[in-house]
Amino acid sequence: xxxTSLAERIHAQLKDDIFEFRLMPGDRFSEGExxxxxxxxxxxxxxxxxxxxxxxxxxxxxxxxWQVRPLDFAQFDELYELRIVLELEAVRRLCLRPTGDHPPAxxxxxxxxxxxxxxxxxxxxxxxxxxxxxxxxxxxxxxxREMARVHREVSEKIRILRRLDFTQGHRIDLTYAEHGQILExxxxxxxxxxxxxxxxxxxxxxxxVHSITLHKLYAARQxxxxxxx
Numbered sequence: 001x002x003x004t005s006l007a008e009r010i011h012a013q014l015k016d017d018i019f020e021f022r023l024m025p026g027d028r029f030s031e032g033e034x035x036x037x038x039x040x041x042x043x044x045x046x047x048x049x050x051x052x053x054x055x056x057x058x059x060x061x062x063x064x065x066w067q068v069r070p071l072d073f074a075q076f077d078e079l080y081e082l083r084i085v086l087e088l089e090a091v092r093r094l095c096l097r098p099t100g101d102h103p104p105a106x107x108x109x110x111x112x113x114x115x116x117x118x119x120x121x122x123x124x125x126x127x128x129x130x131x132x133x134x135x136x137x138x139x140x141x142x143x144x145r146e147m148a149r150v151h152r153e154v155s156e157k158i159r160i161l162r163r164l165d166f167t168q169g170h171r172i173d174l175t176y177a178e179h180g181q182i183l184e185x186x187x188x189x190x191x192x193x194x195x196x197x198x199x200x201x202x203x204x205x206x207x208x209v210h211s212i213t214l215h216k217l218y219a220a221r222q223x224x225x226x227x228x229x
Contacts (some may be wrong), residue, residue, distance in 0.1 A: 007044035011036070011051050018057055019159050020125075023068050030065040056157060073210065076161060079154050080206045085200070086151045086213050087135060088141035088195050091182075095191035105141040109134055110187070113179040124166035127175065132162060134179055161209045167219070171208065201217065 017023040036046045052058040059067045080198070088130055094106070112130060121127055132155050139148040178201045185194035199204055 004044075006040055007047040007051075010038050010040060010045055010048035012071065013038065013193065014048060014052060014059065018068060019163060020164070021153075025068050025070045025160075027068045028061075028065055029067075034066075071160075076158060076209075077206070080202065081159050083135075083151065083154050083158070084199055084202055085137060086147055086154070086197055089150075089206070090139045090144075091186060091194045091198055092191055093142040093144075094138070094186050095189045095194060097189075099189065103141040103143075105137040106183070109137055109179075110183055113176060114183060115176075117173075122172060124169075124172060125163070127172050128162045128166040131166070131175055131179075132159065162205075162218065163204055165209050167206070 014023070019071070023029075031042050031045050031049065034040075034049070035042050041096050049058060049060070053060055057069055061067060094103075098101075113134065121130070136152055136155055136159065139151040142148075166175075178197065182194055182197045182201065185191075185197055
């Protein structure tokens with residue numbers, strides 16, 4: 001495996017460790033520890049760590065190594081605000097399309113979310129990924145690639161909050177119901193209603209995260225899987 005490919009693999013593994021709570025906000029570690037766990041030299045490890053630092057997931061401290069960036073709720077609030085702006089504009093554009101013109105992404109979302117209760121998935125990790133895909137695909141369906149790119153970056157930065165949110169069973173059923181309502185409003189070109197439903201959906205999710213994060217972080221630590229050897 002080339003050094004670049006190895007750095008990519010280490011980067012992906014560490015990011016997954018953060019999103020799956022194997023590495024928690026505030027955890028500290030050294031390059032040497034990562035190199036030993038990944039069976040890699042320090043050069044690709046350092047490349048991966050610096051990339052995660054640039055992306056905002058890690059901090060580096062002189063003499064004390066690396067740290068998973070602590071949760072910053074002021075930043076998360078700003079990211080949620082940006083997300084709302086982008087998604088409301090996407091919904092507005094989707095509702096302006098001619099009647100009968102439904103992008104394939106919308107039809108795919110309809111098949112995923114507008115289902116019977118007994119067809120709903122209940123695995124929080126899976127639903128969390130589907131929830132992120134739902135919102136990203138709204139941006140992609142709206143047709144502005146730069147808006148979609150920025151939205152994907154925002155979504156990745158708040159992914160850990162989504163994972164915490166979907167550790168609660170009632171949030172899964174509520175998400176199915178609200179996504180279905182949003183899609184129905186978009187498909188029937190009820191623009192103002194769709195935007196209001198979407199804004200409320202995101203703001204409720206943000207409020208839930210604020211109320212559960214500290215508790216859920218400690219609870220998640222008790223149930224995480226051991227680090228891969």
